[in-house]
Amino acid sequence: MLTKNVLNLQILRSARVLFYFSPGIRWRWRRLPAQRQSGRSASSDVSGVPPEDIRNFSIIAHVDHGKSTLADRLLEGAGAMARDSGRHQVLDSLQVERERGITVKAQAASLAYVRDGRTYLLNLMDTPGHVDFANEVSRSLAACQGVVLLVDANEGVQAQTVANFHLAAGKQLVVIPVLNKVDLKHADPDRVSEQLTKLFGFRKSDIIKISAKFGTGVDDVIRTIIERVPPPPADRSAPFRALLFDSWYDRYRGTVSLVYVTDGSVKMGDRIVSLHSGKNYEVRGLGLLRPHEEPTDQLLAGQVGYVTCNMRSTKEAHIGDTLHLKDCAVTPLPGFRPARPMVYAGVYPTDQSQHLSLRAAIDKLVLNDSAVSVANESSPALGQGWRLGFLGLLHLEVFTQRLDQEFDAQAIVTAPSVPYKATIFGAKNIKKYGGSEIVISNPAHFPDLSIVSEFLEPMVLGTIITPDKYLGSVTTLCMEKRGEKKSSTYIDNERVMVQFILPLNEVVVDFHDILKSVSSGYASFDYEDYGYVPSKLVKLTILLNGVVVDELATIVHISRAYNTARQMCLKLKDTIPRQMIQISIQAVVQGKIVARETLQPYRKDVTAKLYGGDVTRRMKLLKQQAEGKKKMKKVANIELPHKTFIEVLKR
Ligand code: GTP
Numbered sequence: 001m002l003t004k005n006v007l008n009l010q011i012l013r014s015a016r017v018l019f020y021f022s023p024g025i026r027w028r029w030r031r032l033p034a035q036r037q038s039g040r041s042a043s044s045d046v047s048g049v050p051p052e053d054i055r056n057f058s059i060i061a062h063v064d065h066g067k068s069t070l071a072d073r074l075l076e077g078a079g080a081m082a083r084d085s086g087r088h089q090v091l092d093s094l095q096v097e098r099e100r101g102i103t104v105k106a107q108a109a110s111l112a113y114v115r116d117g118r119t120y121l122l123n124l125m126d127t128p129g130h131v132d133f134a135n136e137v138s139r140s141l142a143a144c145q146g147v148v149l150l151v152d153a154n155e156g157v158q159a160q161t162v163a164n165f166h167l168a169a170g171k172q173l174v175v176i177p178v179l180n181k182v183d184l185k186h187a188d189p190d191r192v193s194e195q196l197t198k199l200f201g202f203r204k205s206d207i208i209k210i211s212a213k214f215g216t217g218v219d220d221v222i223r224t225i226i227e228r229v230p231p232p233p234a235d236r237s238a239p240f241r242a243l244l245f246d247s248w249y250d251r252y253r254g255t256v257s258l259v260y261v262t263d264g265s266v267k268m269g270d271r272i273v274s275l276h277s278g279k280n281y282e283v284r285g286l287g288l289l290r291p292h293e294e295p296t297d298q299l300l301a302g303q304v305g306y307v308t309c310n311m312r313s314t315k316e317a318h319i320g321d322t323l324h325l326k327d328c329a330v331t332p333l334p335g336f337r338p339a340r341p342m343v344y345a346g347v348y349p350t351d352q353s354q355h356l357s358l359r360a361a362i363d364k365l366v367l368n369d370s371a372v373s374v375a376n377e378s379s380p381a382l383g384q385g386w387r388l389g390f391l392g393l394l395h396l397e398v399f400t401q402r403l404d405q406e407f408d409a410q411a412i413v414t415a416p417s418v419p420y421k422a423t424i425f426g427a428k429n430i431k432k433y434g435g436s437e438i439v440i441s442n443p444a445h446f447p448d449l450s451i452v453s454e455f456l457e458p459m460v461l462g463t464i465i466t467p468d469k470y471l472g473s474v475t476t477l478c479m480e481k482r483g484e485k486k487s488s489t490y491i492d493n494e495r496v497m498v499q500f501i502l503p504l505n506e507v508v509v510d511f512h513d514i515l516k517s518v519s520s521g522y523a524s525f526d527y528e529d530y531g532y533v534p535s536k537l538v539k540l541t542i543l544l545n546g547v548v549v550d551e552l553a554t555i556v557h558i559s560r561a562y563n564t565a566r567q568m569c570l571k572l573k574d575t576i577p578r579q580m581i582q583i584s585i586q587a588v589v590q591g592k593i594v595a596r597e598t599l600q601p602y603r604k605d606v607t608a609k610l611y612g613g614d615v616t617r618r619m620k621l622l623k624q625q626a627e628g629k630k631k632m633k634k635v636a637n638i639e640l641p642h643k644t645f646i647e648v649l650k651r
Contacts (some may be wrong), residue, residue: 341389
């Protein structure tokens, strides 16, 4: 039976326009290739391509080094997109990706490429560059045998280049070094080749120089992928086995899972089993992403494709799961570490009448973003809401922007907090909390000091690459942020790579922005998990006119308590608009008031004296006031702008 989706594909193909249903929930359109290019075809049948002619690879790079642009050129090279289509960053299909110029969601495309009369199937995974989405990179690499490590020939090796290289090398993948943007006036391919040789041991002759923007050198990249990336080790006669490495939700077909078939084959109507849950499902749809969905009757070992079955929720599509045929046991494929939230924030409707619609919007978005964790939460001031866990602050911002853009659902986001831990003692307390070690993802749940033997704080290993003239200010910044230096290496005559162990809490909110400003934009930063260490933590509570505002509470290191308290009081004084009453802002730590500010009331009503001819101006002012009020929240009888909660923690 044809699904509505497939029907649309078929009807509109004749009009050379394709409507497709993207993981971003909306219907989108894209022009199909105008013409087949000789020897390369988007629609050439790739189902018969044997495993030895398949190459599964990913492009990894620091943010903005040109991954999506190179992906465009590869799509054109394989005839999946016309050279003159005028479309850019085709695999970045979400509105937020296009507006911010970043990749948020990894995407896949199966490309047919003809070389010396042989058709190769190139499975490309485009991955996000920002550190928050490193987990997407790691997932995509599980389906690859090789990577293209793309480096901007002007900017040189950056922090994420190093992190991504180690990720790929750690998985024993073939790494193809490529220098991009050689067309730029200030590009210095020799210097950057030197860095690649020194840091990663590449041979200079192996480094390919390209301009993804103008397409120069891209054929070389394709040739090298075919020559150097090994074909997937696929046994098509073995029982079916596949790695589930991504999923999204389609309102008509339910969960769509992206799988890498390692053994055997699966066809329509087969019953497949999730090794993780033991549940079995009937296969209702199979296909390749080229990059639009192209249905097939079966998926074969070596291929990367999508499967739809009667999975109702993306929660059932466990990332890293092994799928196999019913009654045909297999050994599990090596999975990978699930995404772990690094930042938590409370998300509340702007007014409680919006609760149901915001809940529906969050549920839908989470269906396509399984990295977000959701738990119910309530607050005396903000009502019923949720505590959401994100991979980082950018992830949080992107999520709330998508709520607004894709669902028209505005939300109040409370100050972000990292997950601390506490070791508690006393049999009664351990029973109450369900264990001796508890995770504190919400400062409001900070346990009483009398039952805690130790607090633990999450740490990261931060890698910074900077021109050496900024090394002093970068080091000062890291020290200020309670960092401990681990190593320092010169990667060429003027650039140095330093590693610091830093508390996650200190890097999560504004570290990146300050680093950019102290290094005139030249330093880059990446971090990885470094476990938990014991730490002296206290809860900082804010009182507005004597009333505790739980949503503004935060957990800080004791050495930071006084400064943070002062900064928060000043920031609140700046952010809260003057009101009819005087507002006292107090910060309390361990029962003592450590900082205080006073916000004076309005002198007079600015609209009161506008008569007669000023009617329009008065209406305009009243309208502006009403608009402003809509974006306010009443806490302790005080109107707080929505942004207050997230703004106060920024420096
Ligand atoms: P993220 O998705 O955010 O990780 O970025 P990305 O690595 O996918 O980079 P993207 O392809 O979005 O390119 C970033 C910018 O560099 C865009 O403005 C591109 O037009 C530009 N760019 C990419 N390749 C080249 C090139 O070869 N030459 C020049 N001059 N500009 C390029």
